Amino acid sequence: MWIIALLCGFYAPSVLGQGCNYAQQVNTTPVAIFSPNYPGNYPANSQCTWTATAFSDYQIKLTCTVVQIPTGTSGCPRDYIIVSRTGRTDFADGTRYCGTQAFTVTSTSNQMRVGLFAQPTSPGGRFYCTIQAVFNSCNCGRRKSTRIVGGQNAAVNEFPMVAALVDLTTRDLFCGATLISNRKAITAQHCLLNQSPGNVALLVGDYDITTGSDTPYSALYSIQTFTCYTSCSATPSNETDIALVTTTNEIQMNPGVGIACLPIKYQGNTFAGSTVEVSGWGHLDFGGPDAKIQQKTRLNVISQTDCQNRFGTSLIVRSTQMCTFTPGTDTCQKDSGEGLLYTGPDNGRLYTIGVVASGVECGTNNPSINTRVTLFINWIITNSPEIQYCNI
Known part of the structure; x- marks a missing residue:
């Protein structure tokens, strides 16, 4: 495959x-x-x-x-x-x-x-x-013109930056990831708990995971290192659920594989009221089957105040977190680690502004919690000194 x-x-x-x-x-x-x-x-x-x-x-x-x-x-x-x-x-x-x-x-x-x-x-x-x-890292954020609960099939290679983590023992896709360079992808730290780099590969360029003939760009890259905000061997804090995976070899860019832009110029933007896109192969419903064909959906980013009011006293929403809520559609199990993709209004590029972290079941009346990437830009840059990220 x-x-x-x-x-x-x-x-x-x-x-x-x-x-x-x-x-x-x-x-x-x-x-x-x-x-x-x-x-x-x-x-x-x-x-x-x-x-x-x-x-x-x-x-x-x-x-x-x-x-x-x-x-x-x-x-x-x-x-x-x-x-x-x-x-x-x-x-x-x-x-x-x-x-x-x-x-x-x-x-x-x-x-x-x-x-x-x-x-x-x-x-x-x-x-x-x-x-x-x-x-050239400035050639970021391209998309092909053309579950997630309540979502729909994405076009083949519509989101070239969408990747997935694969357990090499079970051949199972267990989390999502987003390419941000020719060696690195962002994911959620909790995805890497009880995993080792030698047992995980990064899947890029795929669409229908049941066949290897739907796209010529599908490839698996071995992982060299995990970089977690805290210890990769400990359950992460909900405030810092973010990690980087570094591939052993350079990822080859092509029409089906590309990178998302880092939201360097959007630091300080809350994105409240904005719409983002998410794409991946997570469960189609809570406890339900995995998606075999890449799904996509659009979600609304809500303010911290609105998010906290919806949770009441059951959960404290932190500044490093971003909430999404759209009736009838949501991220779900195995969507963890996927990126919230924001389209720049001035250039049409896709920026990864959030990492899917947690939620209460799927598609309920509760918002989903995501890690806010803009607050971890300096950490990302510090932990990838060999890469020149583009502020575009």
Whole structure:
């Protein structure tokens, strides 16, 4: 049903076309591009181009470690390598390189075009570079245009950031999660109680969990570490029910897999009166069967005061919590850890502003309790120093 993503830590670069004009879709695996006749000199009058395109969530990085291009009195008037960081075919915005200085260039989009142009009287030279896709965290929050109790089927891969935690012993989906980077997902801390990273995998890109043929993007990623706000081995406080899972290898982004935006710019926003979306494979009713096809529903965020009034003295609603309540629809068992997805009114991007934590049965007259992500932004950033989250 699912494929474990086995991505090694080192790759010997493959060759991106030994001819003089080549185009290819690249991914995170480094691909080599080099001058004709390398390691010998290229012939006079060489005119070669290499066009690289990556999936839209990526930029392209060119690293040239061997550069031996004849120079003139100033600049690069004779032979040169030229790089368009936008992928323009005419190189109108290109930057020229010559001499012997190694260099690295990153594209401004998911395309890059590299050219080699030599004079008819050139004595020749050579270069060797690698090119690869690098993840761009600012390409977050995309959705495919197109239980949860009272919900409906989502479209296939409608929410690319929706993921699930899988028990590798039972093959059971036991909690939801939301992708926030190419290595990390947010979930609820109570989901990780009595679990170990080696026994859990992160499912991404799936839709119908009974078949592996409904979407080509379904994959399981092994987990390297759990990071809990308190101890992962202790029952979490209701005030701090949030955790991060880090995959062993980089998650490959594609049309069915993407990340949610962190609500960095919404810190201080209560979201009361807003509508959020939730999607996953939880129970269709309290104590009922799991959903086999990914469900989705829309929920209303209510104010802390309204939420507290509804619970009365039976529960204290904390500032780190967010309440949702919509008659006839709700999150349910096994929806824990899923994200409350808020659509930015200015850009249409999806932000994960809450983590499903707890409730009283499902679809009752009581609100559901969620962890408020905006109050844990600093904690998330501190615990993922290798990641540059985008404030967009």
